[in-house]
Amino acid sequence: MQFTFTEEQLLAAQSLRxxxxxxxxxxxxxxxxxALQSNxxxxxxxxxxQELSELGLTPLLVPEDLGGLGLAPIDFVLLAEEAGRAAxxxxxxxxxGVALPLLGELARQQPAARAPLERAMADRGWVLFADYGDAPxxxxxxxxxxxxxxxxGDAQLFAIGDLKLxxxxxxDPLRPLAVTTFGxxxxxxxxxxxxxxxxxxxxxxxxxxxxxAEQLGLAQRLVELAVAYTSERRQFxxxxxxxxxxxxxxxxxxxxxxxxxxxVYAAAAALPVSGAPGAAARVRVTHAKLAAGDAADMxxxxxxxxxxxMGYSWxxxxxxxxxxxxxxxxxxxxxxxxxxxIHEDVLAGACAIGPDRLFVT
Amino acid sequence: xxxDLKYSENEQALRAEIRAWLxxxxxxxxxxxxxxxxxxxxxxxxxxxLHSGRWSMVTWPKEYGGRALNLIEWLIFEEEYYRAxxxxxxNQNGVFLFGPTxxxxxxxxxxxxxxxxxxxxxxxxAQAWSEPQxxxxxxxxxxxxxRVGDExxxxxxxxxATRAVxxxxxxxxxxxxxxxxxxxxxxxxxxxxxxxxxxVRGIAQLDGETGFAEIFFEDVRVPVANRxxxxxxxxxxxxxxxxxxxxxxxxxxARFQRTAQRLVELYRRHAGACEPGVxxxxxxxxxxxxxxxxxxxxxxxxxMSGGSIGVEASLNKVFWSELDLTMHRTALSILGAxxxxxxxxxxxxxxxxxxxxxxxxxxxxxxAGANEIQRNIIAExxxxxxxxxx
Numbered sequence: 001m002q003f004t005f006t007e008e009q010l011l012a013a014q015s016l017r018x019x020x021x022x023x024x025x026x027x028x029x030x031x032x033x034x035a036l037q038s039n040x041x042x043x044x045x046x047x048x049x050q051e052l053s054e055l056g057l058t059p060l061l062v063p064e065d066l067g068g069l070g071l072a073p074i075d076f077v078l079l080a081e082e083a084g085r086a087a088x089x090x091x092x093x094x095x096x097g098v099a100l101p102l103l104g105e106l107a108r109q110q111p112a113a114r115a116p117l118e119r120a121m122a123d124r125g126w127v128l129f130a131d132y133g134d135a136p137x138x139x140x141x142x143x144x145x146x147x148x149x150x151x152x153g154d155a156q157l158f159a160i161g162d163l164k165l166x167x168x169x170x171x172d173p174l175r176p177l178a179v180t181t182f183g184x185x186x187x188x189x190x191x192x193x194x195x196x197x198x199x200x201x202x203x204x205x206x207x208x209x210x211x212x213a214e215q216l217g218l219a220q221r222l223v224e225l226a227v228a229y230t231s232e233r234r235q236f237x238x239x240x241x242x243x244x245x246x247x248x249x250x251x252x253x254x255x256x257x258x259x260x261x262x263x264v265y266a267a268a269a270a271l272p273v274s275g276a277p278g279a280a281a282r283v284r285v286t287h288a289k290l291a292a293g294d295a296a297d298m299x300x301x302x303x304x305x306x307x308x309x310m311g312y313s314w315x316x317x318x319x320x321x322x323x324x325x326x327x328x329x330x331x332x333x334x335x336x337x338x339x340x341x342i343h344e345d346v347l348a349g350a351c352a353i354g355p356d357r358l359f360v361t
Numbered sequence: 362x363x364x365d366l367k368y369s370e371n372e373q374a375l376r377a378e379i380r381a382w383l384x385x386x387x388x389x390x391x392x393x394x395x396x397x398x399x400x401x402x403x404x405x406x407x408x409x410x411l412h413s414g415r416w417s418m419v420t421w422p423k424e425y426g427g428r429a430l431n432l433i434e435w436l437i438f439e440e441e442y443y444r445a446x447x448x449x450x451x452n453q454n455g456v457f458l459f460g461p462t463x464x465x466x467x468x469x470x471x472x473x474x475x476x477x478x479x480x481x482x483x484x485x486x487a488q489a490w491s492e493p494q495x496x497x498x499x500x501x502x503x504x505x506x507x508r509v510g511d512e513x514x515x516x517x518x519x520x521x522a523t524r525a526v527x528x529x530x531x532x533x534x535x536x537x538x539x540x541x542x543x544x545x546x547x548x549x550x551x552x553x554x555x556x557x558x559x560x561v562r563g564i565a566q567l568d569g570e571t572g573f574a575e576i577f578f579e580d581v582r583v584p585v586a587n588r589x590x591x592x593x594x595x596x597x598x599x600x601x602x603x604x605x606x607x608x609x610x611x612x613x614x615a616r617f618q619r620t621a622q623r624l625v626e627l628y629r630r631h632a633g634a635c636e637p638g639v640x641x642x643x644x645x646x647x648x649x650x651x652x653x654x655x656x657x658x659x660x661x662x663x664x665m666s667g668g669s670i671g672v673e674a675s676l677n678k679v680f681w682s683e684l685d686l687t688m689h690r691t692a693l694s695i696l697g698a699x700x701x702x703x704x705x706x707x708x709x710x711x712x713x714x715x716x717x718x719x720x721x722x723x724x725x726x727x728x729a730g731a732n733e734i735q736r737n738i739i740a741e742x743x744x745x746x747x748x749x750x751x
Contacts, residue, residue, distance in 0.1 A: 001372055001433050003655075003662040004362040074364050227744045242747040244733070247740030251679075254739055258676045262655035263648075269364045287648050342644045347625060347632075353647065354622045355440040355615035356376070358654050359366045 001359075003262070005078065012057075013078035019055060020086035023048040026317035032089045033173035033320075045089070052092060053123040061101045061206075063274070067121055068104065070273065073097075073206055077213045077268035084214025084328075085221045087320040089174035091126050091139040093214060098207040098332075099129040102147060105199035105274070106155055110189035113157050116145045131204045131332065136168050136177040138331075147203075148182065155196045156187040172327040174320060198276035205277050205285045207332035209267045212285075212292035216264055218325040219257050219292070219299035225318050226250055226299075226306035233308075246306055253298045260291035266359075280360050283351055286341045289333050296325035362666060366658075368437070375430075376437050382414050383445040395451040396570035401485075401527040404451035408482025418456055418480050420610075421464070425472070426480035432609070432661035436654075439613035446619070454524060455479045455486035457610040459532045459551075466549075466590040466598050475551070487525035487554065489533030489576055490599070492518055497734050499534070500544040500596065504578060506535035506588075513537075513550060513588065515558075515581040523728070525574035526563040528554055534595045547595035551587045558582075568720045609661070609670060611729060612681050614654035620688050620718070621650035627711075631695050639695060646688045653681055672743040675735040682725030682732060689719035 028044040035042040060076055062068020080093045100120060107113040120127045125144025130137045140146065143160050150156055162185045170177040227250060230241030240246060267288035270281035277285070300322035304311035307318065329335060345351045352360065368376070392407065393400030411417035412426060419438045421427025430438065450456060460479055463472055478484040495502035504517020515535060525531060531552055538546025554561055558581035563571030590598045628635065628643045660673050692715040693700035705713040726732040740746040 001368050001658070001662075002362060002365050002665075003659045004364065004666055006363050223744065227746055231745070231747050239747040241740075242749050244737065244749070247744075247746050248733070248736045250744055250746065251736040251739040254744060255676055255680055258673075259649065259652040259656055259680055262659045263652050265364060265659070266366060266655045269366050287651065291648065291652060339641060339644065342648070343640055346647055347628060347640055347644060349629060353618075353625060355443045355618040355654075358440075358618070358651060358658075359368070 003265070005265075009075060009078055012075075013082050015055060016057070016079050016082040017085070019051055020082060020088060023051060024086040024088060026320075029087060029089065029174060029317065029320050036089075036176050037169075037173065042089075049090060049123070052090065057092065058096045058100065058123055059121055060096060061273075062104045062121065063101070066104045066107065066117065068100075072273050073209065073271040074265070074269045076210065077265060080210035080213035081217040081264075084217030084324070087174055087218070087221075087324045091128060091142070093210050094128050094139065094207070095120070095126045097210045098203050099127040099147060101206075101274075102129055102155070102196075102199045102203040103127050103145075103157070105196055106147070106157060106189060106191055109191045109193050109196055110157075112189040116157065116159075116188065119144060129203050129207065130180070131200075131207060134179065135330070136170065136179050138170070138172075138175040138177055138327075140165055140178040140180055141167055141176055145188065146180070149200055150182075150190075152192075153197065154190050154192040155200050156182075157189045158182065158185055158187050162186065162188075170327060172320075172323040175324065175327060199274065201276045202271065202274070204332065205271060205282060208289045208338075209264060209271065209285045211328050211332045212260075212264045212267070212288040215292040215296035215325055215328050216257065216261055218321050218328075219253070219260075219296040221321050222296075222299040222303040222318065222325070223250055223253055223257065225321070226303040229310070230306050240306075249302050250306065253295070253302045256291075256295040256298050260288070260295040263291045264288040279345065279351060283342070283345045286333070286338045286345070290335065290338050290342070293329050293335060293338075297329070300325045372434065372437060375434055376441060379416070379438055379441040380445070382416065383441060383447060386410055386414065387445050387447050391446075392448045394570055395449060395524075396526070396566075396572040398527060401451060404448055405482050405485060407448045408450070408452050408485075412481045417482065418460065421460065421476075421480065425464075425476040432665055433658070435610075436613065436615070436658065436661060439615040440618070443613075443615035443619040451524065452479065452482060452485050453611070454488045454528075454532075455484070458488060459486050461610075462532075462549075462598060462601065463589060465601065466594075470586070471589065484530050485524065485528045487522050487528035487531040487574075489519040489522045489525070489531040489552075491521045493520055496521075497731055499599075500547070502534060502536065502547070503540065504533075504535050506537050506548055506550050508537065508585070508592075509582075511585050512582045513585060515550070515552060515578040515583065517578050519576040519578070521564075521573050521728075522561075522576050523573050525554065525561055525576055526571045530554060531576065532589070534599055537592050537595075542593075544596035545593060547599075548592050549589040549595040549598045550583065551589065552578075552581060552583050556581050556583065566720075567723065568717060609657065609664075609674075609677070612677075614650070614657045614681075617650040617681060617684055617688070618654055620685065621647045624688050624692050627692055627695055627715075634697075635695060639691070642687075642691045642694075646684065646691055649680070649684045650688070653677070653684065656680075672739060675730075675738040676743075678729060679726075679732045679735045679739075682722075685722040685725050686719070689715055689722045693719055 031044045032042050059068035060071045064070040076097050083093050103117050107117040119125050128143045128146045130148045147157050164181040165178040168177045233240050267284040270284050392403045395401045395404040418427040419430045420435050492502045506513040534547045535550050537548040558579045560577040562575045566572050696712045699712045702709045
């Protein structure tokens with residue numbers, strides 16, 4: 001039993017953080033947002049994608065026999081946190097963390113999925129996994145292929161060009177939305193094998209836990225912005241951050257973050273490399289999504305309050321992090337669905353609980 | 362190092378050993394409150410029973426009656442202890458506060474003198490920090506220890522001294538320098554509560570019991586050998602103790618996981634009569650208790666690989682104290698009108714237990730450093746916010 005990240009895991013997260021510090025500056029994010037809004041080429045996106053590609057994160061979770069590194073979800077969780085922290089305008093987490101391992105399993109069963117997998121592994125197009133029904137899906141218009149589960153539980157892979165997309169404007173200006181009409185389109189591949197079903201279930205919980213990790217990163221970034229501003233802004237002859245009202249506001253947010261973080265990490269650690277996740281792991285993932293969502297909501301609310309009227313202005317970069325935090329609440333399991341699952345699994349008695357059951361899988 | 366959240370074979374064997382021992386030795390019926398004379402002595406006997414199985418001080422070195430368990434193993438012990446609903450630890454001040462302090466700062470003679478008796482429950486320890494004018498601002502304390510030859514002469518008035526009514530010894534801070542020296546003029550001194558010139562007066566708490574007390578010192582003479590650490594070093598030694606207390610060992614997560622489990626079981630029995638919002642509150646309590654446990658495993662792992670306890674102490678203290686209160690309030694809301702029954706027996710003894718727990722939980726955000734002080738520490742030392750001006 002030990003609960004510490006390896007040097008390699010910490011170093012990988014540090015490298016991503018440094019890269020995103022350079023490529024997700026406020027100026028870069030604004031340029032991307034305005035390009036997305038006007039449907040023009042993104043002036044900062046190309047370099048950013050190139051740099052991300054060179055960091056080599058794409059194949060991390062893909063099995064070794066398919067050309068990947070075969071790593072586990074715990075090896076990706078800190079990277080997702082960094083992507084959140086930076087409000088990254090590319091679907092790196094959805095692509096490398098959620099969809100690719102599933103596409104890998106599909107390609108094992110269905111030769112037609114091999115070419116899309118090879119393109120994705122070569123960073124020539126994003127792959128997405130749309131597991132939340134008819135809701136708008138982010139980055140669909142930027143993707144190469146998308147997977148989903150149809151009503152009878154079969155996994156399907158579509159080329160984006162074969163689908164009808166309706167672009168929609170969302171709150172988060174860095175996360176373009178679209179609703180998709182799947183009906184009538186012919187999938188590139190479809191599969192109902194138990195292996196792909198298990199991989200689909202696993203992709204879904206990876207989505208929840210990595211989204212939670214992104215929210216952790218966002219929450220911490222929002223607190224840091226609020227601390228910086230309240231330390232600098234002076235009223236009544238002193239920094240406003242020297243007032244206990246603001247100290248306690250931000251301390252409360254930090255407490256929520258500190259007690260969400262180990263839940264997110266434990267949830268990631270509870271997930272297998274392949275095969276369907278167990279019931280206890282699913283409960284921990286649900287817990288993680290709720291805890292990180294709460295922390296991010298609180299952080300966004302407090303950060304705006306700490307910035308006063310500035311916090312309500314378009315001019316401030318803080319909006320990117322707050323809006324991403326809110327948008328992610330409904331991604332890979334919204335609060336109501338998650339709360340219902342905790343109710344069914346814990347309160348209704350499906351999962352054993354108690355002091356000796358913390359790590360039962 | 363890695364994130365490997367599975368117990369090793371040794372850890373599983375330890376758990377089984379603890380479980381079997383507790384199943385055999387744990388009292389079948391709850392003991393009377395340790396804030397009554399009879400209950401105190403019953404709990405003292407339980408400490409001796411624990412000691413006979415070498416389970417009283419599991420993290421202590423073997424030479425002092427411990428098992429030298431590491432922090433993960435300690436968490437396993439605590440999980441089994443609370444799972445078995447074993448009695449509260451009447452010597453908690455000694456086990457988790459004074460003992461570790463003595464092991465770090467005491468002389469070999471002091472360790473030999475105090476630790477074996479502490480481990481066996483022969484000496485039960487109380488703490489004597491606060492004074493009427495020195496609560497959160499502890500460095501303003503006034504009680505003095507005046508050096509006369511080989512002795513200190515203690516004078517002053519301590520208050521809110523937990524367990525002092527029936528305890529044998531107290532550890533506390535006394536001023537050996539001038540008042541202007543604030544925290545630099547303090548020394549850490551231990552004193553027998555039966556010594557001549559010591560007067561203990563119990564203070565009735567919200568629940569009517571005398572869990573804490575005032576201690577009056579009038580020309581109480583103790584040998585200089587009762588000072589732990591150097592003269593004037595009392596503050597830093599006490600702060601190290603406070604770090605232990607708030608940080609990790611005062612409230613192990615298992616305690617709250619067990620309460621959360623009881624809360625879920627209570628909810629299940631009353632689910633049909635509960636308002637919709639109650640389920641969400643119960644679920645939140647269960648999640649927060651588990652979150653505290655996971656955070657503690659992370660801290661324990663970090664400490665075991667060479668880290669030291671820092672501001673986690675303050676984060677933990679705020680989190681568990683508010684969680685404990687929320688869990689009890691939630692339980693009372695489920696119990697409805699019967700939640701008000703006090704000292705009830707029979708079918709209502711469960712609701713009385715929640716009510717007593719609620720009253721006890723109210724103290725949590727106050728003792729071991731008020732939560733407002735902890736939030737200041739979090740804001741200033743972890744977040745780096747500016748200190749108050751003037």
